[in-house]
Each structure stands twice: as structure tokens, then as C-alpha cells.
Amino acid sequence: MKGVKNNSIWLDAFFKLKKNKLAFTCLIIIIFYFAAGLLCALGVLFPHYALTNNDRSYLPPSPEDWFGTDIFGRDVLARSFHGIKISLTVGLAGTGLSVVIGSIFGAIAGYFGKVTDDLIVWLYTTLDTIPYILLLAGMSFVLGGGLGTLCFAIGITSWVNLCRLIRAEFMKHREKEYVHAATAIGSSHFRKIFVHIFPNVFHIIIINFSLGFIGAIKSEVILSYLGLGVEPGTPSWGLMITDARLELSRGVWWGLAAASALMFILVLAFNLFTDALREALDPKLRGKL
Amino acid sequence: MLKYVLKRLLYMIPILLGVTLITFLLFNVVGGDPALQAAGRYATPEQVQLVKAELGLDRGLPAQYLFFVKQIVSFDFGRSWSTKQTISKMIMDGVGASLSLTIPAFFLTVFLSISIALLIAYFRGTFVDRAIFVICLAAISLSSLVYILYMQYYFSFQLGLFPISGWSPDWLERWEYLTLPIFIFVSISLGGSVIFYRTIFMDEIFQDYVRTARAKGLSHTAVLFKHILRNALIPIITIVVIEMPALILGSLLLESYFGIPGLGGMIFQALQSADFPVIKAMTFISAFLYMIFQLISDVLYVVVDPKVQLK
Amino acid sequence: MKRVFCSSNLKVGFAGAFFLSIALSLISCTSKKNNLANELRIASANLKGLDPVATGDETSSNVIALLYDTLFQYQYLKRPLTIEPNLADGMPQVSKDGLVHTIKIKKGIFFSDDASFSGGKGRELVSQDFVYSWKRLCDPRLASEGFWLFDGKVEGLDDWRKAVQKDGKNFDAPVPGFQTPDSSTIVIKLSRPFYQLHNILAMVYTAPVPKEAVDKYGKEMVNHAVGTGPFRLESWTRNSQISLVKNPHYHGVYPSVGDTGDAEKGRLAMAGQKIPFVDRLIFYEIVEDQPIWLKFLKGDTDITAIPKDNFDAAIKNKDVAPDLAAKGVKLDRAPGYDLTYTSFNMLDPLFKNNVNLRYAVAQAQDTKTTIEKFQNGRGIEAQSIIPPELESYDPNFKNARLEFKVEKAKEYLAIAGYPGGKGLPELEYMVTNSSTARQGAELFQTDLGRLGIKVKISAVSWPQFLERLRDRKFQVTGAAWVADYPDAENFLALLYSKNASPGPNNSNFSNPEFDKLFEQAARTPPGPARNALYQKMRDISAEQLPIIPSTHREGYSLYHGWVTNYKANSVIVDRFKYVQIDVPKRTQLKEKL
């Protein structure tokens, strides 16, 4: 897209987003989260998150520790921020995998049709028939816990929706005149799929990625509750919320509050941003979950 | 119509086979040796061998798969490894409890969210629309655990409006225990639901026939409640029907917190104790129900939508 | 359909109000009704089944013990625990060589009424019922977890088992070791002296189950209870609640001998009276801590354990917090007869021949913090594998190797060949996947981190945990052992090499000297000689440290002011049969809650 002063659809979408103050704020929040996650991963931000001090356990919020301390006297705020790292990893890797599977399968099924389509439709109908939570839990259970498996399980269980959408889009685009025109000038299948149709459905992938991201973050919490989350000792929101649900009754509300609040802000920002993204990229899709 | 239903039923066979294949692969092949789980804690190797024979696990994988399919066809899933209860009985016991939580909650949610979505549709593009939309998004961004913990503590304990947890096998008496969980269920799912239905209405609102109806002299409300609602009901009914089989899965968190002996809790325990027969059975049953309801939904679609005609 | 939606918003309001009013009216009448019943209500984890043979988990045992009855039991109030006859008519006669035990049973004890009996009336308990039930326990087809009780101890049992495994019909063949000369006498012939037999016969696994019921219900025994216990099954809504009603013909009476302090606490007021005192006993099956705790605070349950995270709110200075005390809540503390420990897998080459590495880990562990953080201070630092309250426990025994001394640990680590942790591969610490277990693992991680040892935590589900123990596929793990019966043997068995996985010796420790002593102790009747042997074994384990004893926990339970006669003990599983409820006082006290 070496477009000089021309507005491509993406640039156009960006300007639309920029005008939408709420969405722009959300984008800034999301960028802030990504930056925070990155800084935490690099050890620049809150390097002391794992620092224990057993004399300081369960200290309530104070000017010193904004969100108090946990059972081992660790800074809850620091841990919550490091939770961003985990959530973003789960979101990016899990959703990334699902998007790759979903869009490639969808493209192939929608474009080629016939037996290929039948097979892929069969595969995703089958997967879709099994309740998501059972499939996801079963998958993580069988593969064992841990961050890697978690991402993998989320990835290979959550591609169905996107696949279905992309397939439908490909079936529609396959019959569009610009694709026929491409055939007429002799484009190969590969070229038609990746150079011609893909850019035209890319906004759906982007929107779905964004939605999947939210889903993955929430899945992490549920799987942690089921005991299928990331490695213990890792500061993830899921584990923090799960542990904090017990601690709540001893009056330690800050653990739950910090993790839920950070998650709430991220998910809300993502939700609002996704909606604005939809409006900017494809007004017809606005407000759809 | 009959032929259509028949065709759909036939189509279910490969899907069902797919479901059995996935569950089988997941739990019998990848998931380690089930006999070790089933034999109990201090089982000697001979005992494990014995259990294997009983569960049909000493045979080759294809034979095991056939055994599993046979179990399904005869609807006999055997006994739970953990509780030693027959799975069919466990499911029969739990299904009523799950449904008495989820059905009222689900329909209340549908009813409320359609009402609110209509309201938003009426005020579309205004501040009310935007505000409700943002509130709904905020509501779905909050972890459901937070709703449960807080609402149970506040409404049951602090205010004492509801029992903290409990259950009655009696159909009339159990509502006392169910009111709060239902209320929480509705609160958790309302946001997403409203947004969803809002989209459906919004899709309809810009259709040409709406303009025609207005040109006829119908009022805003009449157009909304008669023309738009009637059209929107088609996707709504079909979607509602598709969502219904999930109701038997109950609600994992709510059941655990409110002592409701439903299938959600059962699945939760089965997952925690690697009770594969239970998980397999539930996976299969919900997949089966899902397909049946999918079919019902498609048939309903044909019935309620005059546009669709079967050839 | 159109019309329904026309006035939607109004209708919603109506529906809401309607719901609320129904709910409120129901609550008010039911809760009033409940207050007047002479019922005991207790929160419990999820109950699996009611068959004494099929289900052996703690929760189920607590209920089964009230429905079925055993030959022997422990005196309710007396400490240390003393065994006494229950269904047995007096203590057994033991032959000189300790191999033949003759037990008389009480007459006039009837099973609860059940459709499986002819005429539906419960018949009288006979000696054959015991033998039948024990054979069932040993039936290889049922694969009962309680089989180890008799395993390798009863004459001819192995042969019988082999025969049954071959053909189920051989079940009816006699086991030479279980004999019934008449309907009120049982003779048990052992293949080797085994002085824990009487303790074993106090465990619910060995409770008599009538053949008629098993014939009728088969595997469905998990849903039926045909016993001679203090209560009878009224109804069970699985995963919700089980309701037991009083057995009016129960033979038991309230004990008249108490321990120090029992009389002051009013626990002897009912001495000699027929038990049980309550008409009905209800267990609510609740999974989550929040509802368990809130229900107790509301007075909806009468007795409760204290969820870990509610402890600070409940207990102040080892006594009931003032606000709760003002509401009449009382505390009962009881030794737990248990041991928490860190277990090495002695088959792992890393630990097998490196006692210094084990010492290093032992001295790096901050046990005090463990007690503070995870046990709310209710526990003591373990010095050995034998918990207090047992006869062979020596309060003066101290093991210096268990002291928390980081410097010392570092020294040992250097001797072990890994100065500063260099060269030592990352250790894998296996835990079950619960919040508390995970946090415990994190503490272990921190502790060893001080020595420069890296620890990877792998959290697995309970079945996976068991599977990996059984397959000996782990490096280090944390575990706990709760006594089946009050004898050190039950703990020392954790290190007996023949009990190696899949048996309870999960560390797979194998020491010929230890084994020899263990076998010798089994042949020795209770008394100082046996205690000396126990202590020798204790010393070997203290020297070798295949497991690092960590803590002995103490049980705290709270009960409301209207509950009397409650005295907690983890070994006395049928303790609720002695409890009494003061109904008027409940009505009065509940007002304040």
C-alpha cells in the first residue's frame, strides 16, 4: 500500500476512528496495555512482581502499595500488571492461531466448494456441535495445563465462527465480477484467493481477531477456575481471580478488584474499539457480537 | 417437508460420527490410559487389567471405538468412575435442576433483552441508544464470578432477601432457592443479549418495507411493533431455539455457588476428577441435542418465514 | 406473539414484582418451619455414594458411618482415643500367637427396613453378614479402595480372590480366614500376627451390609443404605443434600466417661441416654467456600469447619472472634492425627543416593510460614512422621535437620555437589490444582530459590496427581496423610517398601532395616516394646528423610450456641450421632444472626 495521498480503506478507517473520541480513547488504552505488557515482559515495569515478603502479607491498599499485597506480601498491582502480559499472550497466540486456521479453511472451503467444502463444513459443524466449554476444557485437560497448551487449546477450538464467515464471504466474492475479471485475465487460484479476495475480507478477520481476543482473555479466567489455566506462580488474571474469590471472604478484596478492574478496562476498551472498528471497516456489521 | 426433515436427519449421521470420533480421540487416545483412572487409587496391575477388560479397553483402538459407538447407540454410558453411579441416572437427576435454573432465566433474558432492544431501536442514534449500548458492553466485560460473589453476599447475606444456597426436590418449593441465581443469570447474560437483538432490529429498520409502511401512514410504534418485530422474530426464534440445548448444561458457576444439583456442577466435578465417561456422555448428549434443535430451528424457520419454501 | 410484546416494559415490571413477592413469601414460611425442627444441619462436600465398599472418600465415609455400623468404635470423649465394642459384644479374644481373633456380636440388632428383605422388615444382624461384607470388600471384581485393610493378612484370602477373579461364582466359596461357628460369633484367622485388626474393624469399609440388599440392588448399592447405623436414609438429592432420619431402635448410648474439661462443657449431661438425639440430620452438599461460610453465619448450618480464608474473621487469639462469640458461637479444637510432608521420589537418581540434597531441601523449608499462611497458625511444626496424641509420640523428640536454616541448607547443598545450586537441574514440584496447593507450591519455590535451586511447578488434576504417583513419575511433591486409625503404624506404613506405589509409600523409600523393624512391629502386641520399635523406625526416617515432615494440623470447628455434645475428631467419623440440638435456644439465638 504505497498509497501516497490517497486514502486506502485502512487509512480511511483510521481517520473515522480518530474522529470517534470514545474509540480513540479505547485505542490509546489498548496501546497502553500492550506497552505495559511489553515493559513487564522486558522486566522494565514492576520487576519486583515476584518479590515475596512474608511479613507483609495481605496488606490493604496504601499509598505505598496501591492495590495492597497478596498472601506472600507481593505487590498486587505489580502482579496484575504482569497479568496483562499473560492475557495478551493468550489473546495474541490463541486468537492468532484460530484466525489462521479459520481464515485458511474458510477461504479454501468457500473458494473451491464441492468436496473440499463438504469436508471442511463437516469438520466445523462437528466441532460446533460440541459445546464450546466442554471442548475447550476437554482439550486443555487432555493436553495438560500451561500457557502453551492454553493458547493451543483456545486456538484450535475457536476458529469455527470465523471460518463460517470467511467461507460465506468467499462464496459471495467468488461470484463477483472482479473475480471473474481476474479469471478472464488468467489469474491462478492462488492469486485469486490471496491477492484478490483476501484483501476484501480482511476487515472481517480483523474484527474477528478483536472479538476472539476478548473471548480468549475470558476463556483464560474460566479455565483457571476449572484448574486448567497457566502454570502456578505465573501472575495471570485467571489465577488471581480464582484465588481471590476465596480470599474475598477474609476481607481481602483488593486482589479480586485489581485483577478484575484491569481486565474489565481492557475488555471494555476492546469491546468498544471493536465496535468502532466495525463501524469504520464495515458499517453493516456494527453492533454485532 | 418430510423429505427435508429426513434429509437433515441423514445429514446428522456423519456429524454424529464426527462427534464420537473427536471425543474418542480426545479421551481414549490422547488422554492417557483411562483404565488407570477407573481402577481406583491403590489398584494393582492385575486390577487395572481387570478394569480394562470390563471397560473394553484391552482391545485395539478400532474395536474400542466401535464399543464406544455401541454404548452411545444403546444410550448406556456405563457408570461414572468417580461416583460409581450410572451416568444415565446422574444425568436424569441433574437435568431437572439445571433446566429449572436455566429455562426461566433464559426466557426472562430473551424477553427482557428483546424489550430493551426494541426500546433502543426506537431511540436509535440518540444518546439513549449509545448509553445503553455502552452499559451493555460494560456489563459483559465484567467477570461473571464478580456478579455471583457480590450478589450472593449482598442480596442473600446482607439483606437476607434470599436463602444463601440450597435446593428442594419439590417443584414448587425450589423457586425460593432459584430466584437469586436466576436473577444473577439474567444480569450476566442481559448485556450481550441486548446488543445481539439490537443488531437484528437495526438490520430490519433500514429495510425498504419500513419506508413503505411509514408511507402508508403507520406510526413509528406501529411500524416497530408490527412490521419490524414480525420480521425480526424470524431470526430471533431460530436463534433462541438453537441456543436452547445449551440450557441443559446448566450453569457451572451458579450451580456451585448456590448448591443447585444440576448438570453444570456435575460436569465441573467430572472435569476435576477426570471422569471421562461422564464427560464423554455429556459431550455426546449435548451435541446430539444441539443437532436436534438445529433441525427444529431450521424447520421452524421454514414455518415462520413465508419466504422460505422447500422444494 | 405480537400482542405480548406491545406493552413489554410494563409487563416486565409486573413479572419482576410477581417473582419477588412469591419468592419472599416462600422464604418467610419455610425458614420459620425449619427453625422448629429438631434437625442437625451440616455443610459437606459433594457426596459420591453410600456403598461402604465402593466409596471411600472422606465426605462419603462421614455419611456412611451414620447409616452403617462397625464392630468397634472409639470412645467419643476420652483422649487418647480408646477402642471400644460397638456391634461387637465385648472386645475380641485373641489367641496367644496373635493369629486367631474371636468376636461375639450383640444380639437384637436389626437392619433398617428395606424392600430387599422378605416382608420389607429389617432382619436381625448375624455374624454371616460380616463375613459376607468382608468378602465383598475383598472381591477383586469390585476393586474396592479399602481392600488393603485385609490384604496379605487373612488366611486363604489370596487363593479365594484368585478363584473369584477366574469365575464370579466362586464368591460363595468360603474364605478359610473368615469363619462363623454360629450366628453370633466370628472367628478371624490371620496369616500373620496383625494387631491393627481391631482398629480396622472400626473403619466403615468393614461395616456389615446384608446380602439381600446387595442381591437386589447390585451396583446400585451406591444409592441405597441398608444398615444398622444410628440413622436411616430419608432422601438424597445428589449434589444438593442428603437427609437422614433417626433410627429409633439404635442400640448405642451416650458415653459416661469423659476427658478433662468435658464435664465443664456440659458434654456429660446426657450420659447413658439413648442416642441419637436429633430427629433428622441434613448434609448440604456445597462446593464453594463463600456459601458454606455465609450459611453458617446465618445459622442455616449448625456446625462448620472454618474455610481457610474465613479464619481471620472467625478466630482471634486462638478463640472465637468477639463478634461471633457474642452470638453464641463456640470453638472446638481437636488434634488432626495428620501429617503434611514433602515427598521425594526416591527412585529419582537425583535424590536416591544424595541424602545431603534432601537435607538441604529440608532445612530450606520455612515451615513456620506454611503454618501461618496456610493453616492460620493452627498446627505445629512436625519433628517426625509420628503425630501427637499417639502413644508412641515423643514430645521431646526434635530433629535438627528440619530446622529452617538457610545457611545450613546452603552448606548441605554444597556437600551434595551443587554449591549455590549450580549444576542442579530445575526441580519439578507437582501439586494438585487448587488455589491453596498452588500457593503452597509457590512458597516451596521461594524457599528453594534462596538456595539458588530453580523449581518448576506443575499443577495437575487430582486424578492425574494420583496417576503420576502410581506410575512413580514425579520428582518432589507435597502431600498429607490423615490417620485411618490412631496408631503410628498407619504413618510408618508410608515408608514400608512393600507399600511402594501403587501403595501409599509414594516416595518409594526402601530401607531393609526399616522394613525389618516394620514387620517386627506388626507381630508385636500393643505396648512399650512396640512403641520402642516405632521410635526406631522414626529415627531411621529422621536420618534418611525420604519425606520431610512439615506440620501436624489441628482441626478447628465452630458450632452455634444451640449445639451441645459436640467434640470434633477426624478419626471418629460417626461423631454427629452424639450431637444434641436445643431447639428453643436456636429460635432465640437465630434472631440475633
Place this chain on the structure above:
Amino acid sequence: MIQIKNLSVDFQTAEGQFRAVNQISFDIPKGKTVGLVGESGSGKSVTSLAMMRLILEPNGKISQGQILYEGTDLLKLSEPQMRKIRGNKISMIFQEPMSSLNPVFTVGYQIMEALRLHQNMNRKQALEQAIDLLQQVGIPSPEKRVKSYPHEMSGGQRQRVMIAMAIACRPQLLIADEPTTALDVTIQKQILDLLRSLQSKYGMSLLFITHDLAVIGEIADEVVVMYRGNIVEKNKTSEIFRSPQHPYTKALLSCRPSMIENPQRLPVVGDFMDDRGQEIKKSLQAQPIKMAKKITTADPILLEIKDLSKSFPVRKSIFGKVLEEARAVDHVSLKVPKGTTLGLVGESGCGKTTLGRSILRLIEPTSGEISYQGTNVMALGRKELLKFRKKMQIIFQDPYSSLNPRLTVQEALLEPLEIHHVGNSKSEMKDRTELLMKKVGLDPKMLSRYPHEFSGGQRQRVCIARALAVEPEFIICDESVSALDVSIQSQILNLLVDLQDQMGLTYIFISHDLSVVKFISDQIAVMNKGKIVEMASPDEIYKNPQNDYTKKLLTSIPKGFVI
């Protein structure tokens, strides 16, 4: 009866405020028909919606003016008062009869709805009335059809239902917004006849909105011409046709190819006025009349089709066996001599598009032969087909969907060059794209733009450039000018003619529009229900049609106002 004074309508868009209708004024006399004509974006539909006060708020707003109906200003009425007018005194029919009818209610119900609302009829009375109305609009067996759903009727019948609904309460004014645009010419004629007869029967006024001057000429008493939100001319129909005053009106009248005879080059708007709407005073040079090339048997044949068929499965058994199929193309045989244009004309669904695509093997024909310069196209393998694609190209109907919106024009033009290795280096290819742009009359500077930055006509030029990139010999134009406004249409037609002259191209020109086909073709094939029913030279078809269907087609074409 209705007076519109200084009406302005503004729309709020992302780019800012946009005035769709600018201070327009005109009257609609009682019992007369006023035609409102203009091209897309001229503001004619907005005007009609404004009269009904159906502009969607809050984006659209009537910012000034008055709409006087029997002396009352409709814009001052409250919403409930306005509702009494809508559908009762003033009613409206729309362009798309399918989407304008509510799909889930029967047509009877939808007609009765207005009756019960405005005339206080009970169900029975309303039903009788509805049947009567269906009868009046010419729906056969109305007692039965009253229970039909919209999708069960044909396009023409649906529009009749819309009319029945609109006239149900005997309105004094009927607004018809492009009521025949979506319909085939034969149906269009029927609907126009119906509207005329109903108007005279009830003596109502009619505001007829269309882009097609010929239709206006048939029906209107007075014509209002709109251009970019303004009224540029209003007059009696006869005056408009006889002596148009405004250059835009003049251009509109002359741009459209006539059925009788046409100049070599069609006049375009640019010949009459400049960008600001100022009249260009230049006398048009007398152009020679365009004559169709005479086709003789001696002409070298470029493309020959024999017995070509294409069928689609309609019904399949459970096991996927085709039980019933529809023949879209039914044994068609054609010959196209080199350097000529074959016009393929027919109504929607006659199979002309399928035929065009089958020739290029964009869809695989079921049976038959295609021979191109002696090569059997049907037998070509993948690689050979690729080479063949260089020779035959296609230009589609919709310039919006036939260009990939995510590729710049340069990328779109480079693609065929790269695939067919036309040009040796990247820079040479880029030079070629600039040449192509010039050839189709576009500024090469626009190469880096995306399709959505072009107007419809410019896009169609890009499509032509893309087709020309591989230097083909043969091009199929599939309804290539149908989606364009008349003023643009003429430009593209001129371009196609010029290119043929310059490069010796051969065309198959597919269209539903007989006059366009007549203008461009050297021979015409008329298609109906998958078959070619008649094939002859344009003059012959026009003057001496043999086939009944051709005759029907010809008589249905609106003649405009015959001077």
C-alpha cells in the same frame, strides 16, 4: 394542488453537511402528471421523500421551504397529523417492489392495513376492498392472490400490488419513485399503462420520478429536470422535447442512442455544457450517420459457437443426484466475423450473461462447441487456456464490483501484464499502464488511486483499460453501460466504437437495452429463454422483425414524446 416552495434538504455525513436538494420550487396541478427527471444524485428521490416527510432523521433534515397541500404547509404539521395525510391523501410507490413489500405479511394484509388505518373499515370490508383493488390493478384471480406473500408473485405483479396499496385510500397525489426501473421493458409498458388508466379513473395527480426521459415523454404532462439538487428546467412535456432550454436537458435528450438513427459519435454532456453548468455555444458539426457493417458470408469468422448449452441443477435427490435442471443456455449457435460487433439482446433471465461467460469458460458449458479461429476452446487445458485468455476479454456490467476495491488502478492494470508477461521489465509494464490510461481517456496520474476514488464512468474506463492490457482481439461487453447514467453511457459507447476502429476489435455486446444495442451492433441476436429467437442486421430487426417476441420487445420500448 401541491406547491413546493424553496425546498432544501441537507444531509449530515462524515465529510460534513451536504445539500441534496437546493431551494427547489414547482407545482403539481390537480389531475396532472408531473415528471421529475434527473440522473443519479440529482436529488429527485430526496425530493419525493421530503414531500412525504420520510427523510430519515437525524442525518437528513429539511432545512427550509414549504410544501403546501391544499394551502396547509405539510412541514408545519405534527407527526400524527402528517400520518393522516400519508397513505391517505398522498401516497407513494417505490423502485424495488420486492424489498418495499414486507415479506412476512400477505399482500392482502398490507393493502388492508392502509384501509383500516385511514378509512376505519372493519376486517371484512377492508378485505373486500383489497380484492377489488387487486382486480383494478390487473391481478388475475384476486380472491386467491389476496392471501399470497410478496415472494410468490412476479416482479410486475408486486409493483401492481404496491400500486393497489398506494391507491387504496384514493389519494389525491401519487408519488411514483422510479417505479419501472427495476422491471423489464415489456413489464414497464404494462405498468405505465396501468398508472395512466388509474390516474384518469380517479383523477389524481401523479408525480413520476425517473432517470429515463423516454418514459417521461410517455406519461408526463409537465417535466421538471433536476441536476445536482437544483431544478434546471421545468416546462410542458411537449416544450421540453421540442425546444429544451437548458444545455443539460439538451444533452440528456441527445445523449441517448435513438432507435431510428444515430450519428457516428453520440453527443455527450460535455458537448453542451462545461463543468459549472455553463452552456457551451458551439455548433455541433454534422456527423455522418452510423451505419452497421454489412455482414457477408465471405467475412472471416473469428468465433463460432455450435449448440452451446449450460444447465444448472434445480432439484437434487438426497444423494446429490440431479433430478431437475434449468437450461440457462439452450443449444445456441452463433458466428461472429472478425472486426464486427454482435449485439445480444434479451430481458433479465434470458441467459445472455451465462452465454457470455460460457464463451470465455468463466463458467464451464455443459455441452456444445466453441471454436475460436479454428481452436476448439472447450478442449483447452489449463496452460493453453491461460494463453487463450490473452485473446478474449470481458467487460462487466457493474464497474463498482468488477474492480477489486483493495487494488490500486495500477496494480489492477499491472496484473494481466505480469501474468501474460507482456513487457520485459517492471518499468516497461508501468509505462504500458500509463499508455492504457491515456487510451481510455484517463489521466495517468490517477494510476495510484483506488477504485472508490473514481466515478462510475471512470471506473468503466479502467475496466476497459484492464481488458485492453493484454491486447486482446475479442471482447465481450456484458451490459457494460447499463449501470451508468445516460450522459456517461454515451461516452463509454463512443469509446468502445473508437477502440474498435483503432484496434480492429471484435465485440459481443450484451444488453437489455435495444437502443444501445442498435447503436453499436453490426448484427443483433435476440435471446429469449435460453434460445436465440432471431438474428439479423439492426435495421432489419427494427424495421422488419420476424419473431413475435422481438415484436413485443420493440413495441414495449418507450418512444418518448413523439414530436
